[in-house]
Amino acid sequence: MQPVLNVEDVKRVESGLTEVGVSISELMHRAGTAAANEVMRTDDVSSVTVFCGLGNNGGDGWVAAESLRKRDIDVTVVTPVAPDDIQGDLARVVAKSAQSAGVKMLVAPPKGRVEELLLSTDVVVDAMLGTGFHGDPRAPFDIWIECINASGATVIAVDVPSGLSAQTGLASSRCVIADMTVTMLVLKPGLLADMGRDACGTIVVAPLAEQTERLVLEADPVAWRADLEDYVDVLAPPSNAVDKFTRGSVLVVGGSLRFPGAPLLAAQAAARSGAGYVTLAVPEPVAPILQSQMPEIPVMGLPSDPDGTFSAEAADIVAELALKRTATLVGPGMRVSGGTVGVVSKLISSEVPLVIDADGLNCLARLTSNKLDDFPELLRRNEPLILTPHRRELGRLVGQQEVPPASLTAAMEAARRIVWTDGGSEITVVAKGSATACVSVDAAVLPKPGPAALATAGSGDVLGGVVAAFLARSNVGNDDLPVLSALACEVHGYAGSIAAERFGSHGVMARDIIDALGLAEDALEEQIAFPESTDMD
Numbered sequence: 001m002q003p004v005l006n007v008e009d010v011k012r013v014e015s016g017l018t019e020v021g022v023s024i025s026e027l028m029h030r031a032g033t034a035a036a037n038e039v040m041r042t043d044d045v046s047s048v049t050v051f052c053g054l055g056n057n058g059g060d061g062w063v064a065a066e067s068l069r070k071r072d073i074d075v076t077v078v079t080p081v082a083p084d085d086i087q088g089d090l091a092r093v094v095a096k097s098a099q100s101a102g103v104k105m106l107v108a109p110p111k112g113r114v115e116e117l118l119l120s121t122d123v124v125v126d127a128m129l130g131t132g133f134h135g136d137p138r139a140p141f142d143i144w145i146e147c148i149n150a151s152g153a154t155v156i157a158v159d160v161p162s163g164l165s166a167q168t169g170l171a172s173s174r175c176v177i178a179d180m181t182v183t184m185l186v187l188k189p190g191l192l193a194d195m196g197r198d199a200c201g202t203i204v205v206a207p208l209a210e211q212t213e214r215l216v217l218e219a220d221p222v223a224w225r226a227d228l229e230d231y232v233d234v235l236a237p238p239s240n241a242v243d244k245f246t247r248g249s250v251l252v253v254g255g256s257l258r259f260p261g262a263p264l265l266a267a268q269a270a271a272r273s274g275a276g277y278v279t280l281a282v283p284e285p286v287a288p289i290l291q292s293q294m295p296e297i298p299v300m301g302l303p304s305d306p307d308g309t310f311s312a313e314a315a316d317i318v319a320e321l322a323l324k325r326t327a328t329l330v331g332p333g334m335r336v337s338g339g340t341v342g343v344v345s346k347l348i349s350s351e352v353p354l355v356i357d358a359d360g361l362n363c364l365a366r367l368t369s370n371k372l373d374d375f376p377e378l379l380r381r382n383e384p385l386i387l388t389p390h391r392r393e394l395g396r397l398v399g400q401q402e403v404p405p406a407s408l409t410a411a412m413e414a415a416r417r418i419v420w421t422d423g424g425s426e427i428t429v430v431a432k433g434s435a436t437a438c439v440s441v442d443a444a445v446l447p448k449p450g451p452a453a454l455a456t457a458g459s460g461d462v463l464g465g466v467v468a469a470f471l472a473r474s475n476v477g478n479d480d481l482p483v484l485s486a487l488a489c490e491v492h493g494y495a496g497s498i499a500a501e502r503f504g505s506h507g508v509m510a511r512d513i514i515d516a517l518g519l520a521e522d523a524l525e526e527q528i529a530f531p532e533s534t535d536m537d
């Protein structure tokens, strides 16, 4: 797994490196050289424009420019001020060095001149704003960002695309859209989430020093990006000595007259994700509708209120059914009512492996008056519990219903409050978003995110079914639940990619993701077993 460090903790690595004799100035030289090396790997590069800012990110850019000049590249630096006028000592020194080495420069050029230069530029190096950036990019950087994005040149960002927050992954107005980001020392969360996914392109980590790896670990990574090899042990090896029950049995509890389709999607997804036996428990009037849709999956009609949601009598029946299954998913399409809150409450207090999704989470929020983290006794259990909230559901669980977590780091923080409520390693929160984090008290694991095609109605119900099926099939310890959940997310994401190929990136419906799940899992398992022979990007 690859560590991800909060930006403020990167400074600890930097000072640790200084203590072992790698100065900031040396780091800047290595950073600039690392960026220049990536430029040289680009096909047919002869002319490069380096846009430099006024801080150390700009310093990296000046070093890169000098390094490229020495390799006979036609390089021009665009800078707001002449080297002599740069305030920061480090950046000024490297800028003057580049100037002495004969690097061409344009100081505070008008927009038209920048556009003209970009017409004959193969590669842009973006070294305007790095981790010291905050707020909105001010002139001239906002203007230059616009010119760079319009240029069509290959763009390599130094550390982080200018205009993007390396911490939050949010970008307010303008932000460089790079083809590649050469990030220094370690991954930062903002590169992996939200706008970061569009802005960074391929991410290359430049460790800069051999001590970096150790220092990063000591600086307490906020998350870990999963590699394929991390999934090797979480799914039981295939065996022919199985029957439909030993392959994992899943109970899906949910549905209402208003939303009958959601549990259907979840149950189908569980079946397509390798659970040998899937059963649906829905309010009584919904049962005949669903049974006619799905001959493979037995549908049980449970006591219902007149509005077509579970009544109070359903809870005990659900709990009995759940005891006979290897995993239970509760929530899809269930609505929030006295009866459904009772069902969720009963399942949580039963010792059954449990996944709570969608309205199951909203019931939990109702049950705890939006303060799940104030109810440790509720989450005290020995069997696995996986919550799969999107950001709004997550917000409702931890008192942020008005302003839900807006970034990956904020979502991870909210998820941590839940898992630490009872300090339980058997709880995992799958905090869903354009980048998803699978958070337990031990770790936050980031699966490779899927395509935007996944953002479609019912896609969350499908993921709930995949997670439940994987929980039912696996025999991992509770410590491995974040990795298991991350694998479920990757299979879901990969299925989304297959579906997008079949139906177009704008044409995917949840049912298409379901149909691709089996093939997606096979393809991923192949790549996990033979990582060298396949290219995941």
Ligand SMILES: NC(=O)C1=CN([C@@H]2O[C@H](COP(=O)(O)OP(=O)(O)OC[C@H]3O[C@@H](n4cnc5c(N)ncnc54)[C@H](O)[C@@H]3O)[C@@H](O)[C@H]2O)[C@@H](O)CC1
Pocket (backbone or CB within 6 Å): 010, 011, 013, 014, 027, 028, 031, 053, 054, 055, 056, 057, 058, 059, 060, 128, 129, 130, 131, 132, 133, 134, 135, 136, 137, 138, 139, 141, 158, 159, 160, 184, 185
């Ligand atoms: N952390 C490390 O160990 C290393 C950091 N290095 C580089 O140093 C960078 C961080 O350097 P700094 O802390 O100097 O920060 P930056 O270079 O990111 O930015 C600071 C400069 O940007 C300006 N600025 C901030 N917000 C702005 C806005 N909204 N509009 C316009 N200007 C704005 C500031 O006034 C300041 O001049 C990293 O991103 C990386 O590129 C590398 O040199 C190597 C090692």
Ligand SMILES: [K+]
Pocket (backbone or CB within 6 Å): 057, 126, 127, 128, 129, 130, 157, 158, 159, 160, 161, 162
């Ligand atoms: K940058």
